[in-house]
Amino acid sequence: MNAPGGSTTNIADGSATVGVQAQTVHAVNFYEIFPGDSPERKFEVGLRFLRGGVPAKAREHIGEAVADGYVTSRSCFYLLLALLSGRTLRQVPKEDLAMLRVAQGRIVGGTDEWTEAIGVISCLLTSLQKGDVVPATVEAELNRLGQVQRDEIQQNLEMFLNGSIQDDLWARAFESARKDRCDQRRLDRIWKFFQPSPAGARVRRPNPEAATIGDWGRLIGASALSLAAVCFVGVLAWQHAWLSTLPALLLFGVGCYVCWRNGVEWRFLVERRRDKDRDYLAVGPKPAAAQRGFAGKIDRQFDHYFARYVPRNTERAQWLAHTAGIRRTLRDEVVDIYRESRTDAEKVAWLVRYLVSDVRQRWERGTLWDYRDRLRVAPSTKGLFVLGVAASTAGGATMIWAALQVQPFHAVVAAVIVAAAGRVAALGWLRIVLEHRRFAAEQEDARRSLAGREAAFERWTAKLADRPSDLEMAHWLDCDRKALMEEAMGHYKLKPSDVVAHAFIEAPGKSYKRARVSKGPWRYTRYSLLIFLLTADGVRQMTADLDFVEASFHDKGRINYRYDAIAAVHATEADDGGRSFELTLVNGEPIKVKMIEALQAVAEPGEDERSVSRVTLDAAGLGNTLHVLEGVAAEGKEWIGHERKREEDGLAALADAVQGISPRYE
Template sequence: MTDPGPGTTNLADRSAMVAVQGEAFHGDITVYMIPPGASPEQAFTVGLNCLRGGMVGKAREHITQAVVDGHVTSRSCFYLLLALLSGRTLQQVPDHELSCLAMAQGKIAGHAEDEWTRAVRVINRLLESLRAGDVDASGVEERLRELSDDRRDEILRHLELFLHGPVQNASWARAFAQANRDRCDSARLDRVWKFFQPKPFEPRARPARSPDTPISGWILSATTTALSLTAIGHVSLQAWLYSWSSTVLATLLLAAGAYGCVPAGVEWRYRSERLRAMDRELRTARQRSAEGLPRGFSSRIDRQFIDYFARYVPRTIEREAWLALTDGIRQVLRDEVIELYRESKIDAKRVSWLIRYLVSDVKDRWQRGLLHQDRDLLRVPAATKARFALGALVSGAGLVSLLWSGFTISPFSVVGAALLAAVVGVVAVRGWLRIVLEYKWYAADRIREKRQLNERQAAFDRWTRKLKDKPDDREMASWLDCDRKALTEEAMRHYKLQPDDVIAHAFIEAPATSYKRARVRNGPWRYSRYKLLVFLLTADGVRQMSVDLDFQKVTFHNRRRINYRYDAVAAVQVIDADDGRRTFELTLVNGHPIEVEVTGPPPNPESEPEEDPRTVSQVTLDTAGLGNTLHVLEGVAAEGKEWIKHERERERDRLTDLANAARGFYR
């Protein structure tokens, strides 16, 4: 085996691990879905989207079906040819797909020439020259220059495995230059993080609870009030018989005192009960916090609150002190979010925007000295207490005067009436107080609900505006292709290789350690951090380089290189787990395994309950380059260096079949 040289390390081995920090599922995007009863033209459009998104397998399926169903044009034939050949060698193209291509090209042979027929003719000429073994590099370059930039770039991107010799040198140099220009285009550094943000769920606020006083409560309150007033009326009548002037004065004192006392007492009671309810809620929340984390949706919401409170810390306080200070508030807010969204069966990440807003609001209120503003507003003012006390004193004086005057005239009846008024009066006061407090509480909650909805809607609108220019899946695929080409160029530069020194090449894209991921419906997972591997097969052996790609920052890290001869490859395999995980493993004769988990763990069923994890895994593998990599490395493991010669012979035989399928385009 070739000495890897200083600074070279082996690729992540059996200890390699992946961990998901977060995932998003953009279920509202349907560019990869064929609607029921779709026409062949619609199926072709979806297939074309798949091809541009790097899902070549799905593209072959949809475009082939569209052509078979009658959508045969020069454009569909061009993309069918690209889909059949993209990302694989001719040995991987089955006979029935060549038959489909022959049928399609036969139908459009003789059509008027357009950009698509010219592009198909360039591909066919290139493949014919490869079959004949006399590639005219200048002629191929000239034909490519005659095409539009888009058609030329598509041909070079999808047929890179078929470019050899001088054509390969020129085309790879152009591809590398283009990739370096496009890696950060369309404001990638400012936009790519948005792809990993799920579609936010609409704002909600805890609804105000409507008053629920039963009809029996109203009847009891009204009845006891009537009895109490009747008893007081009897006392007043007796007092009038004693002295009408003192009775009028006592009645005025009683009424004036009640006018000041009753509203103040209701307000005092309301504020006190509201404060007790807040304290009770905080105590209960702290107790739940001490019991440990819940499970499922509640657990994910809880972890988000812990994470954001640990991040959004005011500058003038230590993190530990901040977390201790806001423990009860954190639990109260957590319980509210769980209550509002638990029944919606949504991914917890879709309410992350609300959690961030709530946490930042707590931080902002603390910095302005308003963290306990709600409690401060509920404290009973001294003026309210004084008004209540004064009103009670005045009312008491008037009531005593009435009782004394009435007692003078009819002591027994007045005492009886007074006792009756006291007993039923207490029941009436309690009943009406409960009713009034319920309506007062409901009115305050309605104001709170409206205010919270307005504030949260504003935060929701700010967040949705921020995500408005989220990149689509095709942009993500294009940027990743540029990163792959940048790695290939770096590997070739390190090993001092020219493009025509590379007999074959292959690559693998896998999630790196600790990543975020997202996908559109029917699309592959896209990761915030990748592990990229490139295998360059040369006359002397395999040159392998791997890096960790920070997809959001567009930077390579932790470069690892290893070189080995063809006869050093002992085995190549893919381990297919039941949950859809796929692990690639290449074992060298010295027993050293090169192991990469190509797909991450299965998705969260809450975020995409209708999709099979194995289907999701297969679509992701389609974009990861595993198919061609297995074909190349399995051939090397089975045949060693002889694989190169045998592969060329098999390629020439297959090129003859392909040339026959495209015969109508050589005129």
């Protein structure tokens, strides 16, 4: 065995996957079929599956549409491609050929581009059956077709075409892959597929004003009693000396007003600043729940982005230390306003980024602590409050002294009532006014915050507006696979016609994110790609880590082994949902690939986890790979001759089915 570049285990082992960082399911009806959908709708969904690299689902839906009566030259063309896509002739069952034969017989109408495409496939199959394929003729026939039909044939018939015809078709395929690999602004858009649809902007609503009916009753009673006592004292004072009572009463009234107005302002600013300080400065130990679930994910997001978005000319340690309080406050708010709706933490990552960047911008502008200046009590307010207290005290004392000269006992009782009831009334009105101002201020803050967050939400939504479709993702991935296959053939100096069969596996790479549309296969930010090239001499295998977002290969490895070196090939499905592929060589060295990680919540409501796994495995090419490698493990090098012999009958039956005539072989 020749294994240049390292041992088998080091090159091909894919079992060391770090795991998923985030997962997203886009709730779009791209692959959805609903009860009562027309056969035409089922066909269109099946066609999307075919173009999305999931031929098994394409066969299911297109076949069902044709069986339900949607029989056209176009539907028969794509039914034929679905039957052949992703598998060899040996894997095409007789019942599929019977369905195709019946459908072909029901086509009515004249010749169009789709019937011409079917005719080209029919001629090609007949030539392959007879062994008289002329590459130039095949090339001419394909060039006679439209671009759509030609590309579809080239894309879906790669598994069973062999001989010299492969050289021309694969040369065309490689050229197309090189041209399309970064087409449609792939490098600018592909990362957006892995971003979830963002949750809408929210803010924490201020607590309502805390005043009950009982509070209002006590307040009104105390106010009325206090006012009545003041009036009684004023009447007694008036009786004694009205000339001095009038200015004393005015001094008392003006003093109370000035004292009240400035005292409320003073108290409000102090409490408001204290609340802001608590939000910006106070830091306590993290609750245990912060390390788990949604709260833990949000906590880690804030830690990550605060560590990442460090202001200019600022040390990270200083930045993190001085913003610990506001970081905790913002984190608690996000957890509080989204947790009850079971929102995925990734859907509010945009908000976390916005909040952190807003704090950074205010830090850089020097306005992060502006509230302390804005809420500082002015000296004039303090001075007027003191003057108001002095004026009201002087006026009140003057009136009480005059009242004592008329009715001492009643004046004393009235003064005590004024003091007691007035204190209760003043404190009650102070609390209500402060609550009203607090609520108004917090509402204004919430309004400004919501406006900023809504603007950030709109910007993020607009940025994701050109998110790639699943078909674009499938096409780019196919281009990457062909790029690696072309590199492998170039390294081993193989022509496509030298390759008896080929197989591939696309498994998740290390430390990946993943996303999919509803009912569709998982797409990953990183892949571990394996290409198997079966030649007359043995197996040529190339592995590579694909950074799907950057369209770049890393950590490539190669290994060669003879057919008799393959001891066993099998796929396993664990009880926890994990899927893996393993090829064991006679020397005991395994080539392992983790196909699907054992993760929770892989299926959305209305989906079956096994169905999601099957779709993903079909898109990863596991079915054909197992067919090829299991055959080699069982028969060795003789598999090549046996497979060609087995395909002869398949070619004949397939050619007859395409032509819509009775089969020659039963």
